Amino acid sequence: MTTTAKDIVATVGELVALPDICFKINELVEDPFVSAVSIAELISQDPSLCAQLLKIANSPFYGFPSRVETINRALMVVGTNEVRDMVLATSIINAFSRYHSDAFDMEQFWYHSLMTGLMARHLAGFASTPVLHRDRLFIAGLLHNIGQLVMAMRIDSLVAELVEKARSGNVVPEEVQQEIFELDHGEVGAELMRQWQLPESLIEVAEFHHFPDRAEKYPLDIAIVNIAASSVSREIAEDNRYFGHDDIAEISWRTSGLNMNHVGEALENVLAEYLGIEGAFFGTR
Numbered sequence: 001m002t003t004t005a006k007d008i009v010a011t012v013g014e015l016v017a018l019p020d021i022c023f024k025i026n027e028l029v030e031d032p033f034v035s036a037v038s039i040a041e042l043i044s045q046d047p048s049l050c051a052q053l054l055k056i057a058n059s060p061f062y063g064f065p066s067r068v069e070t071i072n073r074a075l076m077v078v079g080t081n082e083v084r085d086m087v088l089a090t091s092i093i094n095a096f097s098r099y100h101s102d103a104f105d106m107e108q109f110w111y112h113s114l115m116t117g118l119m120a121r122h123l124a125g126f127a128s129t130p131v132l133h134r135d136r137l138f139i140a141g142l143l144h145n146i147g148q149l150v151m152a153m154r155i156d157s158l159v160a161e162l163v164e165k166a167r168s169g170n171v172v173p174e175e176v177q178q179e180i181f182e183l184d185h186g187e188v189g190a191e192l193m194r195q196w197q198l199p200e201s202l203i204e205v206a207e208f209h210h211f212p213d214r215a216e217k218y219p220l221d222i223a224i225v226n227i228a229a230s231s232v233s234r235e236i237a238e239d240n241r242y243f244g245h246d247d248i249a250e251i252s253w254r255t256s257g258l259n260m261n262h263v264g265e266a267l268e269n270v271l272a273e274y275l276g277i278e279g280a281f282f283g284t285r
Helices: 005-012 020-030 035-044 046-059 071-075 079-097 106-124 135-141 144-156 158-166 173-181 185-196 199-210 219-235 239-244 251-255 259-282
Strands: none
Touching: 005 144, 005 185, 020 035, 020 079, 035 046, 035 071, 046 071, 046 079, 046 259, 071 079, 071 173, 071 239, 079 135, 106 135, 106 219, 106 259, 135 199, 135 219, 144 185, 185 199, 199 219, 219 251, 219 259
16 A cells, blocks of 8 residues: 555654644734734743744844844844744754654754755845745745655654665665655655645645746745755765755746856855854754
């Protein structure tokens, strides 16, 4: 019997459930009659989350000249949508933080994911079509490969086989995933996001970041993440190619209006930025 994305997600859903505060904050942000004070009060009920968000707000990710001391201030200078996105990012990272595997390199996975998110955020600023709320591209890049973690949690031994085949053979990981699981990590990540009721743009990026020609409603987001992920992959050691596809789709260049000069400039900024913000998102790992 063929394994489906729903089958895989169903077996790990309880282990990586998002906290209720994610859904509550999203409801408040989407309500035009709710004040920033109410959102700040809700976030402040979770001291750990509050501290993590302030750490991010004061990191080079935003680069504010003066220190952000309160969530109220963060909402003012960062923006409510952006703070909501940071809540989502940190909550998802925390949801997977308890998972450890000998068959799956978590450190390299999150390195690639964070770098891709940073690249996507920078590249969005160069796109020929203006991108509002560039932080949503950061979230899309950060989470684009989340299906790989779900698959790793599902069956460690098969993921070990996947990694070994991808590294030893002249094949891309997606081909090996198709062989072992009869589906790829994009489908799994998209299904998890649907169950989490995440924005449709994030779902579509997760599902089609390796296949931008299949984009439906968000071709620009997918194009940017495709370029970002592939560019980061080429900067990582050869034996880590499992964490990204090496080829940038031609349609991604056409859709985004980006070129290699943009990639080079963004990558230079991201490499410098990464070390200053890793601890803000991951703490001590």
